[in-house]
Structures are given as structure tokens and as C-alpha cells.
Amino acid sequence: MPFLNTTHGPASDDESGAGPRSPSIPETPVAATDLAKTRRQLANTENSGKLDAAALRQVLVDLHEFWLTSKGAELGIKADSGFAIVAVGGLGRGEMLPHSDLDLILLHDDLPPERVSEVADGLWYPLWDANIPLDHSVRTVPQALQVAGEDLTAALGLLEARHIAGDEDLSALLIGGVRQQWRNDIRNRFSGVVEHAQDRWRRAGDIAHRAEPDLKNGRGGLRDVQLLGALAIAQLTDGMASLRPDSPGAGPQLAYRRLLDIRTELHRIAGRPREQVRAQDADEIGAALRIGDRFDLARVISDSARTISYSIDVGLRTAGNALPRRGLAKLRRSPIRRPLDEGVVEHNGEIVLARSAIPSKDPGLILRVASASARTGLPISASTLSRLADYAPELREPWPAEALSDLLVLLGSGHHMVDPIEALDRTGLWGRLLPEWGAVRDLPPRDAIHMWTVDRHLVEAASFAGAMTTRVSRPDLLVLGALIHDLGKGRGADHSIVGAELAVQVGNRFGLWPQDVQVLSEMVRHHLLLPTVATRRDLDDPATAEHVVTTLGGNRLLLELLAALAEADSRATGPGVWGDWKSSLITELVRRAMRLMDGDELPAPEPLTPEQIELAHSAEFAVRMTPGQGHTITITMVAPDQPGLLSKMAGVLALNGIRSHAATVQSLDGRAVNTFAAIPLFGSPPEAGLIRQQLMAAVAGKIDVLARIETRDRESPIPTIGTVSASPGTILGGGASAGSTDPAVDGAGHPKNAVPALFAVAPPRAEWIDTPGGEVLLELRTDDRIGLLSRVTAVLEAHGADVRWAKLATLGATAVDTFNLTLTEDTPDVRQRLVDAVVAACPPPQPRSEDDGEDGPSSFGGTGRSGVPIS
Incomplete structure (x- = not known):
């Protein structure tokens, strides 16, 4: 190198007041051709091998600052000269990369055009002649401020401006003016900032889940951290606030430095200003940074990008909430806290x-x-x-x-x-x-067909399984199996075998019954069985179905779960993995295997306990509430058996903000004895005596419970998919419960502020089950809601169906309810009309949004889409 030593020490100021400079920089001016030659030598991996990425960037900053200050002094750009050289971009941030452009502004204090042109030509032409990439402009401070006020990209760039040489007061006027203007105008420009970022994400994609990610412009990249800095300058966020030290990625600062180091090595290896990490360069970059091979590099990139993505989500949301109010908006009341x-x-x-x-x-x-x-x-x-x-x-x-x-x-x-x-x-x-998650977090896939990291694939598989919960009898095991089916990857052994062992560990931690733990483990162990057999063996060969049945031990439930898991796993793998051909093969294989298995055990009513019998004989109307584990309570309700009673009981609980997780419906000597395992939505439940009074009023016809539920949902102030009561203390007859001071209840017994309810995910399904004894069973699987049971049983009553007994369970967000019915007329048409009416009373599913589609990750990335308010 003709004039630069690769060692450097503490910075010092030169006589021209140009700012810090490495002592290794010579004191005599050098030609721009020497600057270009040194840039090329530093960019050469063989010549710069002793410099790590951070040191290389600092040397490049020192090099360019020295040339600019020297050349500026030669041209008369000194203190009180009326000229200043201001750097933006990489040099402005102090992050010069081997092939970065020079982004410079020549500021002048409204000097004569001839003098300005002379100085500008003397500064720009040597750089052009040396073929150094240059982005330049010549401005007065008012002109620069005008550009920043009109052009968002220019404003974001000028927020990173830094004085290099010349009149520091002139630079300070620009830098301070741009920042003050940014703060004053941020309310009007914030929506444009969000749209600008979203357009960039759409073009460049999500870094964490791209085979060749754009480190600079992609979602979770360097531009996003710079955007956080701009929001911090506007005093809307605290910038790059650290996450906990033990958090994955350890915060956006470390993630930013990692991506910047990778981008630096990418420039050196590619020999050009490349932003996308190509597969052929990944191993060399990983080795240069001592990260490992290309898979290790991909994991670091994914981890860093997801940390930054989370930070930008929080930053944009925080900034949107912190926008200054003006005019009448200042008088707006503070947001209400709504119980969930x-x-x-x-x-x-x-x-x-x-x-x-x-x-x-x-x-x-x-x-x-x-x-x-x-x-x-x-x-x-x-x-x-x-x-x-x-x-x-x-x-x-x-x-x-x-x-x-x-x-x-x-x-x-x-x-x-x-x-x-x-x-x-x-x-x-x-x-x-889930401590086992660490082994798969940000783990890159080994097959090109997989579009997600392993951990995100598991989450995607569980999300697809969530839309299939009404297709299986154990939706809880389906979503759990989808979440952990690849948990054994990244451990150096067959992931199905390792994962099955981990499933036992996880299932026991979750508190599943031993038989459920066994099913969960078998799901993980055999999650590839159906796709492998269906696509590689002859389905017409009887041995094929026999192989599946033998492998699964004749477990019909396991086969049902594996069929749904195979679809969820395929859909979460990538576009085109699940299609009509694969679906038809697996469906046919499952059908043939089912024919070789025994039938399901039919549901049956549970016998009444002595306590329930005693309560049934104690009074005509009775309600008993027994505390359970945690916030769960058991509510037993007794009333004279009559059509529509179950709907009224369920409605009373719903209007009191009590959600039922399980229920049994039975009768004894003409009295209904119904037991609900429930959890209050918020706070403590009302007294048992109060619920008894409400039940008596509902049975007497003084209160139309179902109409109250419909009115509450219709009058919800938040337009969402259904609503739930904001207070468990709601009184049906008016006023608040004794001693209640809950402000969420109005005088008519309605919640003042309803809250967003569950999103419906899986389509509701209702099926008839005919028993050998002639009993008629209707099984309903649907997304649960407060008030669902009241609505469904009201439909049954309206169609003349009498509920003899029922077993109701909520597994996660899915209700699996079985009703034993007596029909006034039992014909196929009557059954179909009843099924259609019951399904219509259930919450309809909401399709995945366009950004959440099956064909790939959304262009907005994986997080935070719902939380960015735009004013």
C-alpha cells in the first residue's frame, strides 16, 4: 500500500480541524489514484487478511477521511471558509465497506457560483478520474433542508450526516436543522416512513427465510436498524434498546454488527458491492468470520434478522403510539383497558x-x-x-x-x-x-424444498394444523404433534427417533395422560410414514395397508392424526409440496388402512356422582360452585328438565363472562343435572346464588338469554369476529352485582366495552353417529366461543331435537361436543337440515390473509403486521 499502514491507534485532530484520523495516515496530500489503488488492495482478501471486518471498515473510514480533509485543505475548504464537506451513507455512519460508494455533500454558505464550481470540480473530478464510485451534491443549507423536507429517502440519509472537513458551524447548521425538521414533521411523515419500509420489504423479502438474503434492504436487515435510529432521533422510540442478554441474538446491536461483518466479507469475496449472500460464497464468508460452514452462517443470519425484525416491529408500533397529538386529538381520552x-x-x-x-x-x-x-x-x-x-x-x-x-x-x-x-x-x-427448542432455533433446512428454518417450519405446521382441528377427534394432540414433529433435527441422528424420545419428555412436562404421551411420541416417530408409503409403494397391494396398520399397532386415532399431520407438514414445507396427487394417495392409503382396523368406541354418558344426586334432590333450582385447580371452577346446575334448558344454562354462564371448557348433561327424576368445568374470563365469578336467580328468571321467560347474547355482540364497539363479555360480574336484570364496582358493566347488564374474540380457524363439522342400540348421536367440532353452547342448543330446540344427554369438551380452542338426541322425525332431510343449522350457528373460519398464504412467507416477514398503527 503506497501510503497506508494496516495498524492504527487513537484518533487525533489535524491542523485543519478535520477531525479524528489514524496516526498511520501520512501528513502529505495524495492523489485520488493512490486512494483508489489502496481501496483495491484493502478489498483484496489476500492483502487484507490480517484485518478483521471491523478493523477493515475503520481503516477505510480513516483512509477516505484523510484524503477528503487533505484535498479539502488544498482547495481551501477550511474553518471559516464558507465551505464544508459532509458525508452521508457508509462514511457518514463510519461504516465504509470495501466497495461502498462515497456519498458526499459539498455545503457552501451561498458563495459565488464561480467559486463554488471551482471547488466542486476540484473535489469531484479526481474521484471520477480514479473510478471511485461517487454520489455527490452541492447545496446550501436551505437547499439541503428543502430536499430533506420533500424527499423521504434523502431525509433518512441526511439524518446520518457527519462533518468531515471545512466549516464545522456550517455542517452543524445542516445536521441540526435536518434533525429538528424531522422531529417537527414526523407526525405527517410517519405513514410514509412505514410505507417506504414496507415497499422495501416487498422488493427484498425476509432475510431470515431467503436462500440468498439481501442483508441491506431485506426485512430484518441493516436498513431496518438505521430506520430505528431515525425514529429515535424523532424521539418516538429509544432506538436500538437491548433485549435481555440471554435472549436469542442478544439484542439488535449485536445482530446489526453480525450482519455488517457478513456484508463486509461479502464485498471482499465478491469483489463488488453485492448485498445478497450467494450460496457459492457462503462457505468462504463463514470461514473468514470463523462462524463455520454455510449452514452455520445461515443460522447466524436468520437469528440476527429475526432479532432485528422483532425490534423494528416494536419500534414502529411504539413510534405510532407516541406520535404527537394536535388540535382536538389532544382532548381525546386515554385508551380504555379492556379485560381479556x-x-x-x-x-x-x-x-x-x-x-x-x-x-x-x-x-x-x-x-x-x-x-x-x-x-x-x-x-x-x-x-x-x-x-x-x-x-x-x-x-x-x-x-x-x-x-x-x-x-x-x-x-x-x-x-x-x-x-x-x-x-x-x-x-x-x-x-x-420448551427448552428443547434451542436445538432447532434458526436451524437452516438441509433440503432446498424447505423454505423455512426448522423452528419456523414447526410453527407453520402447527398453524396449518390449527385449521384441521375439526377433522380429528383429538385436536389437542394434532397441534402438539405438529409443533414438535421435527424437534429431533440438528442432533446428529435420525430426527424421527430422537424426536419420539423428546416427545415423551415434552408430553410429560405438559401434563398429558400417559396414553396421550404415547400417542404423541408415536406421531413424531411415524410422521413420515404415510407420505413415504403412499408415494413409494403400490396401494393396490394388500401388504401396503397391512404394513401401515401393523406399524401403527392398529391404532385408529394415531392413523387419523398422522393423516392430518402429513398435510400440515407438507403445506408448511413449501409451495407445491402438497397437491391433489399427494393428497389422493394418502387419502386412499388411509381409507384402506381404516378398513383393516376396528371401529371407534362410542361415547357414553358418565354416571352421576353422589354429590350430584344429593344436589338434585335438595331443591327445584340449585347451583353449586366448587373451586378447582388454578382459576378453574366446577359449576353444577339443577333445574326442572324441559326443552331449551341447556341453552338457557349455557347462556347464563356466557353472559357472566364464564367460558366452559367441558360439560356433562344428564337428568335424574325429571330434573336436569348439568355440570360445567369453566373459567371466568376475568376476575372472580359471581356468587352461586346470583347465578341461580338468573337461571330461574331465564327459565320463567323473564329474560331472553340468547337475545341478550346477540345484542351484546351486535353492540360491540370493536368490529371483530365475535365478541366476549368484558366482565364476569354482569347482571342480567340490571345494575351490578352486590358489592361490585366494576366499571365495565352498564345499568342494562351489558358490558360497556367488549373485547376482540377468538379468530375462527377451522371450519365447523357436524356428523351423525348411529349406535347399535338405535341411539342418535350428533358430534360437533368447531372453534369455541363464549355463548357457543347456548346458540347450538337453541338451534337443536328450534328443530325439535331433545338433548337426552351430552358430553362436551374444549381441547384448546376447539370444542368437541357429542349430543344424544331424540328427533321428532328421523329422516335424511331432517338430519341434513339440522346439521346445516348447527354449523351455521358456529363461527365461520377466516382464511389466511394474502400475506400469510401457502405459497411462501409474507413479504412483510413473520411478525408484527397487526401492530403498526399509522396516523
């Missing part, structure tokens, strides 16, 4: 903790927060995640039933689960719930 679950509320479009919540004493709070986010589509507040990460203890093993239920609600919410799981994962909370 025990200890969880919605506030200002985010999921936050209730004021009474104590994370240190409530291990299940993490899952309740996540499930509330998935149910409503609202993002989790960053402060809430931070508070949970700091104080929430780990769940004891085995998990309480409530924790497992909340996990199943989360997994059963379809694609709405992706954002909350990503938020938990980026803040270290998901790894606490």
Missing part, C-alpha cells in the same frame, strides 16, 4: 398486564398473554414481555391443566399464533416453556 383474561388486558391496541397481575407469583401468565394475543390478533407490548422475562417463574412440571389449555388455545389459533410465538422466542420466553 385473568391478569391480561388490551390497552391502546396492545396486550398488556392488568394492574393487579403479579408475574412473580403467576407462572401461567406467559401463556395467557400469548393466547390472548393469538385470539385477538393484537401484539404483545414490549414492556409486558420484558416484565415477564424479568419476573415470571418457570412452570412447575407437570404443567397445570390451565397452562396446557392456554398453550392449546395459542396453537389452535392458526396463523395468528406466529406473531406471539416469535415475540416470546425473541425475548427468551419460548425457550423457557
